[in-house]
Amino acid sequence: MHLFHGKVALMDYLSSIKTTNSTIGFVPTMGALHKGHQSLMQQSIKENDITVVSIFVNPTQFNNPEDLAKYPRTLDEDLKKIDTINSGIIVYAPTVDDIYEGKTLSQSFDFDGLENKMEGKFRPGHFDGVGTIVKRLFEIVNPTNAYFGEKDFQQLQIIKKMVEKCKMKVNIIGCPIFRESNHLAMSSRNERLTLQERKDAAVIYNVLEGAKSKFKTSSAKKINQWVKEEFEKNKPFTLEYFEIADEETLSTCIRKNKNKKYRAFIAVHINTIRLIDTISLN
Numbered sequence: 001m002h003l004f005h006g007k008v009a010l011m012d013y014l015s016s017i018k019t020t021n022s023t024i025g026f027v028p029t030m031g032a033l034h035k036g037h038q039s040l041m042q043q044s045i046k047e048n049d050i051t052v053v054s055i056f057v058n059p060t061q062f063n064n065p066e067d068l069a070k071y072p073r074t075l076d077e078d079l080k081k082i083d084t085i086n087s088g089i090i091v092y093a094p095t096v097d098d099i100y101e102g103k104t105l106s107q108s109f110d111f112d113g114l115e116n117k118m119e120g121k122f123r124p125g126h127f128d129g130v131g132t133i134v135k136r137l138f139e140i141v142n143p144t145n146a147y148f149g150e151k152d153f154q155q156l157q158i159i160k161k162m163v164e165k166c167k168m169k170v171n172i173i174g175c176p177i178f179r180e181s182n183h184l185a186m187s188s189r190n191e192r193l194t195l196q197e198r199k200d201a202a203v204i205y206n207v208l209e210g211a212k213s214k215f216k217t218s219s220a221k222k223i224n225q226w227v228k229e230e231f232e233k234n235k236p237f238t239l240e241y242f243e244i245a246d247e248e249t250l251s252t253c254i255r256k257n258k259n260k261k262y263r264a265f266i267a268v269h270i271n272t273i274r275l276i277d278t279i280s281l282n
Contacts, residue, residue, distance in 0.1 A: 001083045002090045007099075007140045010092050014050070014141070023048040026143035026170075028134060031055040032072035032188030033081050036178035040147040041085050043175060052141050053082060055093040060106040061129030066272065072191045092141070099136055107132045111161045117250040118243055118265050119154050119276070130155055131162050138163075138170055145171045149178070151185045153263060153278045154250060177278075179205070185277045192273050201275060203234050204268055208279040211244070211264050215281045220244040220253040231268070240267040240274070244281065 004010040018024065025044030029037050033055075044051040055078055062068035075093060082089050096104060106128040109115070115127040138146065148156050156174045163172055178186045180198070183205035190198060207230050214223050224242060231239035244253040247261040256262070262281040267274060 001079065001087050003079065004090070004092050005094060005098065007092070007094060010052075010090070011140060013090070014052070018050060022050055023144040024141065025051045026137070026141050026146045027051070027053045028137050028146065028148075029053060029055055030057045030071065030188060031078050032074050032191055033078045034178070034186045034188065034190075036149050036151070036186040038081065038085055039178055040149065040175055041082070041089065043173070044145065044147050045086050045089070048145060050090065051086070051088070052090045052092060052143065054137055054141070055091065056099065056133070056137075058099075058129060058133040059096060059104055060100075060132055061126050063123045063125055067274070070192065070272075072188055092137075099133070105132075107135070109162060110165070111158050114154070114158050114161055114250050117154065117245065117252075118241060119267070122240055122267065127155070127158050130158065134159055135162060135166065135168075138168055143170050145173055147173050147175055149176075150174045151177045151187065151276065151278065153247075154265065157248075157250060185275070187275065189273055189275060193270070197270050197273075200234075200237075201268075201270065203230075203237060204266060204275060204277050205279075207231070207242075208264055208266060208277060211242075212279055212281050215244070215256075215262070215264075220256070227266075236270055238269040240269060242266045247280070 025048030027040045027044055041053060055075060057071050057073060059068055082091060109128055109131040120127055160172045163170055180186060182202035184201045207227055211223050211227060227242040231237055243265045244262055245251060247263045253262055263278055264281055265278045267276045
């Protein structure tokens with residue numbers, strides 16, 4: 001495994017090993033790696049000549065300072081996991097200064113309104129931070145393909161929009177959600193849950209499955225009310241939002257259109273930990 005903490009050394013190394021026809025697969029992460037991350041790496045290895053993984057907790061996408069402070073940082077463990085997947089993976093674990101060069105600020109983006117839905121409503125500035133770090137990482141790594149999990153489906157759509165608007169030559173690939181045995185979506189934040197909280201968090205996926213079943217015959221409005229009532233019965237979980245939206249535009253579903261694909265999105269708090277999930281409805 002090749003580990004770099006500085007972008008210049010990484011770029012020089014990539015230049016020395018790639019050829020005109022080499023393909024580079026890139027998996028951006030914030031560390032605390034789990035099987036979902038590992039599956040992205042395995043897909044990249046299968047589909048590319050070179051695989052780069054970044055590990056960087058990006059401060060500009062956190063609107064909650066406490067969440068940033070408590071976000072798990074497990075670099076040594078992460079490196080061991082990566083090495084067991086493939087010793088040829090290149091790891092970029094930069095410092096904040098290496099990325100932001102003393103100016104830890106977000107660039108402002110226009111994502112055609114995608115940034116104002118769901119996560120954007122509740123996390124002001126979040127997607128400017130996401131766009132800023134992903135764009136910078138793409139400029140450093142210059143990947144052919146970049147891999148993202150579908151758990152952060154809104155983020156996936158926003159990154160596709162950024163690539164389109166900035167005319168970046170990288171193929172964005174969305175990969176299926178990996179789930180724990182109780183169907184809780186795998187997330188680095190799960191490490192902060194107690195064993196009991198982790199077990200009880202199965203309610204999130206159960207509600208999504210219920211919403212999917214009801215979507216065949218019920219209106220979005222009725223499903224929204226049902227989801228709200230389900231979480232009122234499941235303390236200490238607090239529902240931040242539940243939304244049924246058009247998969248492409250992320251516009252809220254008011255009346256179903258048989259020609260559109262819909263997806264349910266959810267954000268839930270348990271104590272100070274925020275969990276998100278999503279499921280395709282058709």
